[in-house]
Amino acid sequence: MLLLINVLLTLWFYTAYGQGKPCDYPVIKHGWLYYSYRGYFPAHVNQQFVYSCDRYFVPPSQRSWDHLTCTAQGWSPEEPCLRQCIFNYLENGYNPHREEKYLQGETVKVRCYEGYSLQNDQNTMTCTESGWSPPPRCIRVKTCSKSEIRIENGFLSESTFTYPLNKQTEYKCKPGYVTADGKTSGLITCLQNGWSAQPVCINSQGKCGPPPPVDNGDITSLLQSVYPPGYTAEYQCQLYYELRGNRNVVCRNGEWSEPPKCLEACVISEETMKKHHIQLRWKHDTKLYYKTEDTIEFTCQYGYRPLTAKDTFQTTCQEGKVIYPLCG
Template identity: 40%
Template sequence: MPTMLLSLVSVIVTLWVSWAHGQGRTCDFPEIKHGSIYEEHRYKQAFPVAPGKYFYYSCDRSFASPSQSLWTRITCTEDGWSPTPRCLRQCFFPWVKHGRSASSGQTHQEGDTVPVVCDEGYSLPLHQSSITCGERGWSMPPMCSRTGSRRKCGRPPTINNGDITTFPSANYAPGDSVQYRCQAYYKLQGNRILTCRDGEWSEPPKCLEACVTSEEMMEKHNIQLRWRQNKKLYIESDDTVEFTCRRGYRAVSPRSAFRVTCRAGKLTYPTCE
C-alpha cells in the first residue's frame, strides 16, 4: 500500500476513534452533600445524561452554593459537571463577648477565617487570634475568656422541650462539655454541645416545635398531601410540605401557597373549593 494512502487511513482511523470515545462520555447523577437536584425523584432514573443537559440544584438549610443563588444551574460537559455542584456551610458571626470583630452581625462561608480581637486580659481558647467557618460551623465559640482564670461552671442551662443527655452535676471544670437533645418531633437549632469556659457556659441550643397536619385539617381545606399517603404527618421546623387539591376541587389559593414551610409549630394551609 502506498505510503500516502497508508497515512490517510491512519488519520481517518484516529479521528473515528476520537469521535467514538467522545460519544461515550456521559454524566452520572450528581450526589451533592448537603444539597439536592430540583425534583430529583423525577429525573434520577434518566441518568447518566449526555453533554449539554443541565439541571438546577439547591442546598440544605445553613448551606449555600458558591454563587449564593437559591437555585444553581449545572451543565453536563465532556469533562463532567460544570460548575462542580457544591454546598458550603454558612456561619453567622454574632457579637464577641469580652472582645470585638469587624464581622459581627455578618454571615461567612465555609473556609472563611475571621480575626477576633479580645479585650485586655482576655483571649480565645488556646490563645488563637481567629476562628474559621467549617462544614460543622465555627471552629470554636467566638468568646474571649479571662487569661489565666480557671473558674468552674454550675449546672448547665435548661432549654424548653429538651435536656442534656447525661445526669447533671453540681459543677463542671473548665473545658468540660455537655450534649443536648430535643424531645421527639422537635428540631435542635444551634450547637448541641456546650462547653464550660471561665465559669460560663457557651450559648445553649433551642428546640423548635414541629408541625402536624391531620386528615381533619386537610378535609377542611379540601386538600391532600401531594407526595405522601399519610393521614397524619409531622414536619420539623423550617422543613416544607406540598399539598394539592382533592379530586373534584380547584385551587383558590395561589400556586405558591401549596408549598408550605413549618414556622414555629404552625402551618398556613392553602384552600381548594
C-alpha cells in the first residue's frame, strides 16, 4: 500500500515544463485528483496530475487511474471521467455470451424475444452519463393474431400466425371477388388497437360505386370506391337543413336506391327580427330554427304597431322561407 502511494505521489510530482497558457485548478466531474494542493495551480503546459473516477465511471483509457495533462488548449482529456456501462443481461431477450463493457456514447444492438421490444420499439441501447438508455429490459409489444381476422371469400397470403405492431401483410380475394377498391389483393397493418381494417372481398358482379351526392348533405358511412350488393349507406343533412326521405340507401343490382333530400330550414335571427320590428310572441320561445310546416307566431316590438288589423301574426315555414308581418 505504501509502495502504491509513493508511486502515485511520484507521478503527481512529475512535471515537464513547456510553453503556453497555464491551466487553472481542474474541476473533474465524477472524479478527483489524488493530491489537490491548490498552491501548485495554475499548472504549466505539459504538467501532469494523477486522478481517479467515481464508481461506475472510468478514464477514457478505462484504467483505474490516469493522468490529467495541462496543454496549450486546456486540460486533457477534456472529459476525464466517462460512464462505463456493463451489458451482461437483457430481460426477456438474448444475453451476450460474455460480459461486455461500453463507454459513454457507445451503442449496442440487442435482440428481444419474439413479441417483445425495448422501450419505444427500439433495438439498440446507448451508454449515457446516467446509464443505459433505454434500460436493458424488453417489454411485451402489441401483436395482432391471424385468428382475429375473418376474410369472407379471401385469405391472408402469408403463413405467419402472429404479427408485431406496425407489421403490414397482404390478403388476397378468391377468384371472382375483389377488394373494396376493385383489386384482387390488399394490405392491412397491425396497429395499437388491432388490425387497421377488416378486409372485404366482394363479388365482382352487382357491386356499386360511391353513393350519389346530396346537396347540403353528407354521407356518414365509410367512404370507399366499391360497395358490395346489399350494402347500406347513411346520409345526414348539414346545419340548418332538414332531411326529407329515407336517410339510408341500399346497393341493389349495381344501383343505389333513391337518396334523400336536404331542404333548407327557416332560421329566425335577432338581426332579422330587429329589421322587421318584430319579436316572437312567447317570451319563453327561444327557438330560432324551424322546419318546413312549423308554425311561428310574431308580435310587434315595443313602440311599434301592426300595419294590419291583427295584433299577432301567425306564419308557416315553407322550405326555408318565412313571410314576415308588417310593423311600423
